[in-house]
Amino acid sequence: xxxxxxxxxxxxxxxxxxxxxxxxxxxxLAPPLHPATGKPVTPDDLxxxxxxxxxxxxxxSETWIExxxxxxxxxxxxxxxxLHRARNxxxxxxxxxxxYYKNESVSPPxxxxxxxxxxxxxxxxxxxxxxxxxxxxxxxxxxxxxxACKLFGIQCTVYxxxxxxxxxPYRRILMHVWDGEVYPSPTDRTNTGRAxxxxxxxxxxxxxxxxSEAVExxxxxxxxxxxxxxxxxxxxxxxxVIGLEAQKQLALAEDKADIVLGCVGGGxxxxxxxxxxxxxxxxxxxxxxxxxxxxxxxxxxxxGQYRYDYGDTAGMTPLMLMHxxxxxxxxxxxxxxxxxYHGDAPVLCNLVHSGLITARAYTQNPVFExxxxxxxxxxxVPAPETSHVIKGAxxxxxxxxxxxxxxxxxxxxxxxxxxxxAVYDDYLEGKLVDYEYPEEKIxxxxxxxxxFPTGI
Amino acid sequence: xxxxxxxxxxxxxxxxxxxxxxxxxxxxLAPPLHPATGKPVTPDDLxxxxxxxxxxxxxxSETWIExxxxxxxxxxxxxxxxLHRARNxxxxxxxxxxxYYKNESVSPPxxxxxxxxxxxxxxxxxxxxxxxxxxxxxxxxxxxxxxACKLFGIQCTVYxxxxxxxxxPYRRILMHVWDGEVYPSPTDRTNTGRAxxxxxxxxxxxxxxxxSEAVExxxxxxxxxxxxxxxxxxxxxxxxVIGLEAQKQLALAEDKADIVLGCVGGGxxxxxxxxxxxxxxxxxxxxxxxxxxxxxxxxxxxxGQYRYDYGDTAGMTPLMLMHxxxxxxxxxxxxxxxxxYHGDAPVLCNLVHSGLITARAYTQNPVFExxxxxxxxxxxVPAPETSHVIKGAxxxxxxxxxxxxxxxxxxxxxxxxxxxxAVYDDYLEGKLVDYEYPEEKIxxxxxxxxxFPTGI
Numbered sequence: 001x002x003x004x005x006x007x008x009x010x011x012x013x014x015x016x017x018x019x020x021x022x023x024x025x026x027x028x029l030a031p032p033l034h035p036a037t038g039k040p041v042t043p044d045d046l047x048x049x050x051x052x053x054x055x056x057x058x059x060x061s062e063t064w065i066e067x068x069x070x071x072x073x074x075x076x077x078x079x080x081x082x083l084h085r086a087r088n089x090x091x092x093x094x095x096x097x098x099x100y101y102k103n104e105s106v107s108p109p110x111x112x113x114x115x116x117x118x119x120x121x122x123x124x125x126x127x128x129x130x131x132x133x134x135x136x137x138x139x140x141x142x143x144x145x146x147x148a149c150k151l152f153g154i155q156c157t158v159y160x161x162x163x164x165x166x167x168x169p170y171r172r173i174l175m176h177v178w179d180g181e182v183y184p185s186p187t188d189r190t191n192t193g194r195a196x197x198x199x200x201x202x203x204x205x206x207x208x209x210x211x212s213e214a215v216e217x218x219x220x221x222x223x224x225x226x227x228x229x230x231x232x233x234x235x236x237x238x239x240x241v242i243g244l245e246a247q248k249q250l251a252l253a254e255d256k257a258d259i260v261l262g263c264v265g266g267g268x269x270x271x272x273x274x275x276x277x278x279x280x281x282x283x284x285x286x287x288x289x290x291x292x293x294x295x296x297x298x299x300x301x302x303x304g305q306y307r308y309d310y311g312d313t314a315g316m317t318p319l320m321l322m323h324x325x326x327x328x329x330x331x332x333x334x335x336x337x338x339x340x341y342h343g344d345a346p347v348l349c350n351l352v353h354s355g356l357i358t359a360r361a362y363t364q365n366p367v368f369e370x371x372x373x374x375x376x377x378x379x380x381v382p383a384p385e386t387s388h389v390i391k392g393a394x395x396x397x398x399x400x401x402x403x404x405x406x407x408x409x410x411x412x413x414x415x416x417x418x419x420x421x422a423v424y425d426d427y428l429e430g431k432l433v434d435y436e437y438p439e440e441k442i443x444x445x446x447x448x449x450x451x452f453p454t455g456i
Numbered sequence: 457x458x459x460x461x462x463x464x465x466x467x468x469x470x471x472x473x474x475x476x477x478x479x480x481x482x483x484x485l486a487p488p489l490h491p492a493t494g495k496p497v498t499p500d501d502l503x504x505x506x507x508x509x510x511x512x513x514x515x516x517s518e519t520w521i522e523x524x525x526x527x528x529x530x531x532x533x534x535x536x537x538x539l540h541r542a543r544n545x546x547x548x549x550x551x552x553x554x555x556y557y558k559n560e561s562v563s564p565p566x567x568x569x570x571x572x573x574x575x576x577x578x579x580x581x582x583x584x585x586x587x588x589x590x591x592x593x594x595x596x597x598x599x600x601x602x603x604a605c606k607l608f609g610i611q612c613t614v615y616x617x618x619x620x621x622x623x624x625p626y627r628r629i630l631m632h633v634w635d636g637e638v639y640p641s642p643t644d645r646t647n648t649g650r651a652x653x654x655x656x657x658x659x660x661x662x663x664x665x666x667x668s669e670a671v672e673x674x675x676x677x678x679x680x681x682x683x684x685x686x687x688x689x690x691x692x693x694x695x696x697v698i699g700l701e702a703q704k705q706l707a708l709a710e711d712k713a714d715i716v717l718g719c720v721g722g723g724x725x726x727x728x729x730x731x732x733x734x735x736x737x738x739x740x741x742x743x744x745x746x747x748x749x750x751x752x753x754x755x756x757x758x759x760g761q762y763r764y765d766y767g768d769t770a771g772m773t774p775l776m777l778m779h780x781x782x783x784x785x786x787x788x789x790x791x792x793x794x795x796x797y798h799g800d801a802p803v804l805c806n807l808v809h810s811g812l813i814t815a816r817a818y819t820q821n822p823v824f825e826x827x828x829x830x831x832x833x834x835x836x837v838p839a840p841e842t843s844h845v846i847k848g849a850x851x852x853x854x855x856x857x858x859x860x861x862x863x864x865x866x867x868x869x870x871x872x873x874x875x876x877x878a879v880y881d882d883y884l885e886g887k888l889v890d891y892e893y894p895e896e897k898i899x900x901x902x903x904x905x906x907x908f909p910t911g912i
Contacts (some may be wrong), residue, residue, distance in 0.1 A: 005532040008464045076461040077544070077835045088533070088607070106562065108835030110874070150832050151544070173877040176884055177831050375633050376606050379533045379564030418566070418874040421629040428632055 005087060007249040009080035014072060015244040017064035018237045021275045021347060024063060024282055026354050029233075029346060030454055032318035033308060038452065041318045049218045049226035051127035054120065057234040065237065067119075074118045074151055078107045079241070083249035084413075088377035090397070097400035098255060099393055101413040102246045102273060105380065109174070111415030112269045113144030113229055116238035120227045121148035130223040131155040135185070135210030138164055138337030139171025140383075140415065141229035146180025157224075159185040159213045162205035164337070170419045185210040192216055192314075207340075208313025208327075215316065230266025231311065231320075231345045239272025242412060247276055250410065257288050259396050261411040263388040264292040264301060264359065265338045267345030270389075273412040275347070278356055292348065292359040293392040295367075296436040297332045300325055300344045301352055301359035303439055308452040309343055321454055322349040325437070326445025332435055335364065335423040336384040360392060363434035367391045368427040371417075383415040384423050461543060463705040465536035470528060471700040473520035474693045477731045477803060480519060480738055482810050485689075485802060486910055488774035489764060494908065497774045505674045505682040507583035510576065513690040521693065523575075530574045530607055534563045535697070539705035540869075544833035546853070553856035554711060555849055557869040558702045558729060561836065565630070567871030568725045569600030569685055572694035576683045577604035586679040587611040591641070591666030594620055594793030595627025596839075596871065597685035602636025613680075615641040615669045618661035620793070626875045641666040648672055648770075663796075664769025664783075671772065686722025687767065687776075687801045695728025698868060703732055706866065713744050714863040715852050719844040719870060720748040720757060720815065721794045723801030726845075729868040731803070734812055748804065748815040749848040751823075752892040753790045756781055756800045757808055757815035759895055764908040765799055777910055778805040781893070782901025788891055790820060791879040792840040816848060819890035823847045824883040827873075839871040840879050 022029060031040035043055045050058075057065060067075075086099040104112035124132055132149055135158070136142030142158035149156035158180050165172055165184035175182045185205045186193035192212040196203050203209075218226035228235060243260075250257060260277045262270025270292045280286035292301055304323035311317035313327055322343040329342035343349075351357040371387035373394070374380070382390055393411045400407050417424070426432055478485060487496035499511045506514075513521060523531075542555040560568035580588055588605055591614070592598030598614035605612035614636050621628055621640035631638045641661045642649035648668040652659050659665075674682035684691060699716075706713060716733045718726025726748045736742035748757055760779035767773035769783055778799040787796035799805075807813040827843035829850070830836070838846055849867045856863050873880070882888055 004467050006467065008466075010464075011460050011462065077540075084533075108831075108837070147835060151835070169881070170874075170877045173881045174837065177828065177837055177877070177880050179832060372633065375564075376635060379603060379607070381564070381630065381633055418626075421626045421633070424633050425625070425629045428629075 005085055007083040007253050009245060009248055011076050011080070013248060014075065014080050015067065015241055017066050019240040019244060019276050019279065020060050020063055020065055020237050021278065022233060023061045024279060025350055026282060026356070027350060029350055030321035032320050033452060035310065035315060035318060049215060051123050051129060051225060053123040053127065054234050057237055058232060067241070068122060071119050071122050080245045081106050083246055084378070085253070086378055089374060092373060092377045093394065093397050093401065095397040095401045096404060096406045097397040098406070098408045099397055100250065100408070100410045102242055102410070103413045104242060104269065105413055105416035109140070109144040109147050110418060111140050111144065111383065112239060112242060112272060112412070113141050114148055115241055115272065116229065116235045116268065117144040117148035118151070119238040121145070121152045121154060124225050125152040125154050129154065129225045131157060131221070132227045133157045133159070133214040133217040133224055134227045134229070135159045135207060135214045137161050137207045137340070139168055139175070139419070140338055142180065142182065143171055143174045143178065144229065145227055146175040146178040149180065150178045156180040157217060158182045159187065159210040161185060161207055161210050162203070168419070185213050187213060189213070190216040206313060211312045212314050212316055230268040230341070231343070233347055235268050236271035236275065236345055236347055239268050240275050242269070242272035243274060243276035246273060246410060255408050257410040258407040259289045259291065259409045261291045261293060261389050261392045261396070261409070263339060263385050263414060264294045264344060264348070265385060266341045267348040269412045269414040271345055271348055274357065278351060281356055290357040291392060292357060293388045294359060294361050295336055295339050295388060296361040296363045298325065298340050299361045299437055300342065302361045303437070303442060305442070305446055306349060306353050307454065309449060311343065319452065320346045322346050323352065324446070325442050326449065328445050332437070335420065336388060338385040339388065362388060362391050363436065364432045365427070365434050368424070368432060370394050381417045382413065383417040384420050386414045461541055463539040463709050465701060465704055467532050467536070469704060470531065470536050471523065471697055473522050475696040475700060475732050475735065476516050476519055476521055476693050477734065478689060479517045480735060481806055482738060482812070483806060485806055486777035488776050489908060491766065491771060491774060505671060507579050507585060507681060509579040509583065510690050513693055514688060523697070524578060527575050527578050536701045537562050539702055540834070541709070542834055545830060548829060548833045549850065549853050549857065551853040551857045552860060552862045553853040554862070554864045555853055556706065556864070556866045558698055558866065559869045560698060560725065561869055561872035565596070565600040565603050566874060567596050567600065567839065568695060568698060568728060568868070569597050570604055571697055571728065572685065572691045572724065573600040573604035574607070575694040577601070577608045577610060580681050581608040581610050585610065585681045587613060587677070588681055588683045589613045589615070589670040589673040590683045590685070591615045591663060591670045593617050593663045593796070595624055595631070595875070596794055598636065598638065599627055599630045599634065600685065601683055602631040602634040605636065606634045612636040613673060614638045615643065615666040617641060617663055617666050618659065624875070641669050643669060645669070646672040662769060667768045668770050668772055686724040687799070689803055691724050692727035692731065692801055692803055695724050696731050698725070698728035699730060699732035702729060702866060711864050713866040715745045715747065715865045717747045717749060717845050717848045717865070717867040719795060719841050720750045720800060720804070721841060722797045723804040725868045725870040727801055727804055730813065734807060737812055746813045747848060748813060749844045750815060750817050751790055751792055751795050751844060752817040752819045753788045754781065754796050755817045755893055756798065758817045759893070759898060761898070761902055762805060762809050763910065765905060767799065775908065776802045778802050779808065780902070781898050782905065784901050788893070790891070791876065792844060794841040795844065818844060818847050819892065820888045821883070821890050824880070824888060826850050837873045838869065839873040840876050842870045845870070
């Protein structure tokens, strides 16, 4: 057995291709529907905002899609990311389980987000696009895309939810350091923004509003495209580099995962680590348990309905078949900003629906108790989002302690908490509230949504 | 030639011993002098605040001192740290030079500081000490020691300069995350602090005051010792793990350093990377240039006088032979808080005095211009301190561009700037002032200091 704390791959051992699960799903993925016609979206519908290469990936039937060498060169600034064996955490828990975490916090922006940001910037640059527009809530995605655009020499415009723009200045500064232009949304740069400001000059903004502004910016400027940091098939595709590396690293450690976990907001880090393992499961080669962890305040996979819904609050994006709390869902003020999406990646929802993936929800206080134990044993301070999966992994390890099972537990350490320390202060001072989103509100939010057959 | 961006060592290749330069210095190190008697300090003088093992290391004549396995186990959470080849930066500069940086920002507290914090916590724990007291300015050292103490199960008390305590809440929270207790200094916990508060209840504090409080706390409590994060011989000793690893990594890259640089505050990260290379130079095996980079606002090595001076503002610590601006030096409000010390490690000063090391000073704006170029090519956002050495390395690479020389440049990337982003905002908004500390003020500060012969 390997005695190391960290398992490194050399840059040459980085995967040459991303894994595309679409052609191997046990149930085919239902297509996205056009919001105006209710008909399946065509590639042409997406051309105003995405380059052809990404549209092709979104619908590809190839199992493996080569990672371009230009993307790999940028990945090499921090990839392959290390796989850590959490020996100190195991000792503190007294568990016979082996706990591994794939450390995506080593990227310059501090999370897994640049895995897709770099790929998206590359394909847009190659298509002659001069500028990418996007939205950001807490700032993780906006900073990752600013970083990626700078490295490929294209411009990045970020619509940042106004309340976060002023409350989280560090993330905004980080985007400026990477030369991104950042505007507090709603802005006067778009029709949507101007209409919102006319209605309420003090509007605090929302992720839905920022998405609408970014999409409008991209759709109305010839040289500008739009980029999304989660949910879509091509985003999860790019993130599979996480799971593919982890599989090689576990093999080097002469180990094999029994349980794989990730936190779930839109689903990109969990999809990234889990899909390559799901492949083995689909092919009957493994019995690995795949568990998505979400906040009880935004319990999409655990309490949401599986049906077609819009991707944004305003109902302007295509409808997707997914577990949803209703696109009018108003997230309560929890600290894990990256986990507040009303839906989830259709690919993940498909796998949950077919029973290949399970999900679990936690409230905030037990999550930060777990995060603190992690920081005090393994050292690294986890992001609030990442703290959710740590709680999940610890619970699995404690089950092993009870049963005596020596399971191998792997989770995705999606990001560090260096820009989120205020929440630790709140936790230590007992200020965090445990809140479970009420099921009645979900039913109510979905009451008026038109139903589409799931088998389109 | 190696094509990689990063050169990793396995955990087994981590050095087994730290390098102690004391017995190999071309000119023996002048002893520290007792502040009351002016006589050389004896081990007994240090016993109230340091454990025997560290006192022995402070004066050791052994060239190699074994790294205890317990310390290595903690190091393995992040060590060996990666050596990066700055290929993107080289391309942006158009230089024929090869630039490498040893990335110490990967430690949980984000800097090189835990290399010695972990060792100090270990030796104190072994000596039965229950608590360590220390001071911190901007918070780098306080967070590193809190982290190290937590991992060895001893308590950590940090006296944090009051103005930083309130201005830099993130570093304070980080210490709390690792269970350190943090007090804004001056406090009412010590005689020194109470006297200061009696004189001025609104005192903002200073590093000198915080040192005095921490030393008093340690000296007046049986179970408590003191820990210092730089300057002392044993601190530089522990940091040599940086340079020793870098030498192995350069050998793996089939390269050899022509120039080694580090930023200098108290001297621990520069000493850490440079001393193993100084050894080769002393032994006539290499002609490597060793360059310390400091801020023009605190030009210790470039403009300070080489003479005995106190280590602290109050004149309570032993006198050390070093380059000094005078212990009453009041650092101007520059952003690189870790580089504002009035003196420097006696070992480094000894080597500067004997011509083995040179030094250079820069003002703030060119330093942050360099930091921004680094962040926009290599990705990682450097700490303000680290930004100084980046400017130095870039200047050496640009010289090579002029001369066509293909030099190998190595520098210590001492820490990331995740907790210092406000200074980037100030730089981008043109608010940083370039300030050079005037020589007259140095002469004045040193006028009344008693002179001791340097050859004691």
